[in-house]
Amino acid sequence: MNSVNQTSTALTLSDGRSASTGNLGFLWLLPVEIQVLELLLAISIFVTMHALRRRKREGLTVWPVVGMLPSLIFALRHDMYEWITSLIERRGGTFIFRGPWFTNLQCVVTADPRNLEHLLKTKFSNFPKGGYFRGTVRDLLGDGIFSADDEVWRRQRKIASLEFHSAEFRHMTVQSLYELVHSRLLPVLESAHHDRKPIDLQDVLLRLTFDNVCMIAFGIDPGCLRPGLPEIPFARAFEDATEATINRFITPTAIWKALRYLDLGNERRLKRSLKRVDEFAYEVIRTRKKELSLESGDDKKAARSDLLTVFMRLKDDDGTAFSDGFLRDVCVNFILAGRDTSSVALAWFFWLLNRHTEVEDRILGEITKILEERGCNSEGESGDKDLVFKPEEVKRMEYLQAALSEALRLYPSVPVDHKEVVEDDVFPDGTVLKKGTKVIYAMYSMGRMESIWGKDCRDYKPERWLRDGRFMSESAYKFTAFNGGPRLCLGKDFAYYQMKFVAASILYRYHVKVVKSHPVVPKLALTIYMKYGLKVTFSGRNGAKLVK
Numbered sequence: 001m002n003s004v005n006q007t008s009t010a011l012t013l014s015d016g017r018s019a020s021t022g023n024l025g026f027l028w029l030l031p032v033e034i035q036v037l038e039l040l041l042a043i044s045i046f047v048t049m050h051a052l053r054r055r056k057r058e059g060l061t062v063w064p065v066v067g068m069l070p071s072l073i074f075a076l077r078h079d080m081y082e083w084i085t086s087l088i089e090r091r092g093g094t095f096i097f098r099g100p101w102f103t104n105l106q107c108v109v110t111a112d113p114r115n116l117e118h119l120l121k122t123k124f125s126n127f128p129k130g131g132y133f134r135g136t137v138r139d140l141l142g143d144g145i146f147s148a149d150d151e152v153w154r155r156q157r158k159i160a161s162l163e164f165h166s167a168e169f170r171h172m173t174v175q176s177l178y179e180l181v182h183s184r185l186l187p188v189l190e191s192a193h194h195d196r197k198p199i200d201l202q203d204v205l206l207r208l209t210f211d212n213v214c215m216i217a218f219g220i221d222p223g224c225l226r227p228g229l230p231e232i233p234f235a236r237a238f239e240d241a242t243e244a245t246i247n248r249f250i251t252p253t254a255i256w257k258a259l260r261y262l263d264l265g266n267e268r269r270l271k272r273s274l275k276r277v278d279e280f281a282y283e284v285i286r287t288r289k290k291e292l293s294l295e296s297g298d299d300k301k302a303a304r305s306d307l308l309t310v311f312m313r314l315k316d317d318d319g320t321a322f323s324d325g326f327l328r329d330v331c332v333n334f335i336l337a338g339r340d341t342s343s344v345a346l347a348w349f350f351w352l353l354n355r356h357t358e359v360e361d362r363i364l365g366e367i368t369k370i371l372e373e374r375g376c377n378s379e380g381e382s383g384d385k386d387l388v389f390k391p392e393e394v395k396r397m398e399y400l401q402a403a404l405s406e407a408l409r410l411y412p413s414v415p416v417d418h419k420e421v422v423e424d425d426v427f428p429d430g431t432v433l434k435k436g437t438k439v440i441y442a443m444y445s446m447g448r449m450e451s452i453w454g455k456d457c458r459d460y461k462p463e464r465w466l467r468d469g470r471f472m473s474e475s476a477y478k479f480t481a482f483n484g485g486p487r488l489c490l491g492k493d494f495a496y497y498q499m500k501f502v503a504a505s506i507l508y509r510y511h512v513k514v515v516k517s518h519p520v521v522p523k524l525a526l527t528i529y530m531k532y533g534l535k536v537t538f539s540g541r542n543g544a545k546l547v548k
C-alpha cells in the first residue's frame with residue numbers, strides 16, 4: 001500500500017456511511033476558520049503557480065478572471081509604449097494580450113513587418129477598421145474616411161486622392177503654408193526671442209497645423225496661431241470632442257452608452273463639444289453653398305480648391321449632391337487626420353536636434369548649399385530676414401527629410417493603430433487569428449526593433465536614410481509611421497513638405513534651445529504628444545553664418 005492510503009482516515013457520517021478523507025482527514029479536527037484559511041491558501045498557491053507557469057509561456061502573468069489586466073494597469077503608470085516594446089521583443093515580434101473574461105480586451109499585438117504587410121496590403125479586405133471602432137467614433141467622425149470601410153471609404157479615398165494630387169490643391173497648400181509661416185509663425189517666434197521668454201513650441205506648432213488643415217479642409221482660417229495665442233472656440237470644441245471620443249476606448253461600451261443615454265460625465269462633455277463643432281461646420285457649409293451659387297463662370301476658374309468646395313461641386317453616384325451631413329463628416333475627418341500629426345513630429349524633431357547638434361549642423365550645411373546655388377550668400381539675400389524657401393528648394397532638402405523621417409521612426413505620430421479580423425486567418429509568423437479578434441500594430445515598437453533596424457535601432461541617425469547622399473524611403477511595412485497599403489496616409493507628401501518648410505524656416509533664423517530640466521515624456525493618446533509640451537528659447541542667427 002502506498003503512503004497516501006496509509007494516512008487516510010475513515011470517518012463515520014451521521015447517516016452511518018463512512019467516507020475516506022485522504023490526506024485532508026486531519027482538517028475535520030481543526031476549527032472551521034482554520035479549515036477555510038487552509039483551503040484558501042491552497043487555492044492561492046495553485047492559482048499563483050498556474051498564473052506564473054502561463055507567464056513563462058505567454059509573456060505575462062495570466063490571472064483567473066482578470067487575465068493580464070493587472071500588468072496592464074501597472075504599465076499604465078509607467079511608460080506604456082516601452083512596456084509594449086519590451087513585451088513584443090521578448091515574444092519575438094507578436095504578443096497575445098488576454099484581457100478579463102467577458103470584456104473586449106483580448107487582442108493580438110504585433111510589430112512584425114511580415115504581419116504588417118499581410119494585414120495592410122495582402123489581406124487588406126480581411127482587416128477593416130471594423131464595427132467596434134466605427135461604433136465608438138461615430139458621433140464625432142460619422143461616415144468619414146478615417147472611420148469608414150468598404151465602399152463608403154473607397155469613394156471618399158478616390159475623390160480625395162485625385163484632389164490631393166491636383167495642381168490646384170498643391171498650389172493652395174503651398175500658398176496657405178507660406179502665409180501661415182511668414183505672417184504668423186515667425187512673428188510669434190520673433191516676439192518670444194525678443195522677450196527672451198520660454199515658449200511651448202509644441203503648442204505653437206499644434207496651432208499652426210490646426211489653422212493649416214482647416215484652410216485645406218474648409219477653406220477657412222480659424223486663427224489659432226496669433227500673437228497672444230488666443231483660445232478659439234471651434235479649436236477648443238474640436239479638441240474636447242476628440243479627447244472625449246478617445247475616452248470611450250478605455251470605458252466599457254455598456255457604461256459609456258449608459259452615460260450617453262443619461263447625458264452624464266464624459267458623454268455630456270462630448271455632446272456639448274460636438275454641438276459646437278457641428279454649428280461651426282454647418283455654418284461654413286451654408287455660407288459656402290451661398291457663395292458658390294452666386295459664382296459666375298469667370299469666378300469658377302479662379303475657384304477655391306479646398307476639400308469642402310471640391311466635394312460640393314461633385315455629385316454622388318446617383319447624380320445627387322452630397323448631403324450637408326456627409327460634407328461635415330468629410331471635413332471633420334480631414335481635420336482630425338491632418339491636425340496634430342505633423343506638429344507633434346516636428347516637436348520631437350526639435351527635441352532630438354537639441355541633443356544632436358551634429359545633425360543640426362548638417363541641416364544648416366544643406367540649407368547653405370541650396371541658398372548658395374540660388375546665388376545668395378549663406379545669410380540669404382544679403383542676410384534677408386524675409387527669405388522664403390521655394391518649393392523646389394524644399395524638395396532638394398534631402399538630409400532634412402532624412403532627419404525628419406528618423407524622428408518619425410523613433411516617435412511615430414500615431415504610435416499604435418488597430419484593425420479587426422473579418423474571417424479566421426493566420427499571420428505569416430504563425431499567429432492564429434479568430435474572426436472578430438482585434439489586431440494592434442505597434443508603430444512605436446517597430447521603430448525600436450533590433451531585428452528591423454539593427455543594433456543601433458535606438459540611436460538618432462538620419463544617415464541611415466541616405467544612399468550616396470540621396471534620401472531613400474523604406475518599405476511602408478518596416479517604416480509604418482504613415483501606414484501602408486491602400487490606406488497609406490493621403491497627406492504624406494504634403495506632411496513632408498509642411499514639416500520641411502517649417503523646420504527650414506525656423507532653423508534658418510534661430511537655434512532652438514530646450515529649457516534645461518524641462519521634462520519630456522510621451523503622453524498616452526492616439527497621437528504621441530509630449531505630455532508637458534516642449535518649452536524652448538530661441539537664439540537668433542542674425543548676421544552670423546549658418547554653419548560655424
Ligand code: HEM
Pocket residue numbers: 145146157213216334337338339341342345408412413414417418480481482483486487488489490491492494495
Ligand atoms: C507627420 C505627419 C503625418 C503622419 C505621421 C500621418 C500618419 C497617418 C497614419 C498612420 C494614417 C493611418 C491611420 C488609420 O488608418 O488609422 C494616416 C491616414 C490618413 N492621413 Fe495622415 N499622417 C500625417 C499627416 C497628414 C496630413 C497633414 C493629412 C492631411 C492634410 C493627412 C491625411 C490623412 C488621411 C486623409 C488619412 C486616411 C487615409 C485612409 O484611411 O484612406 N495626414 N495618416
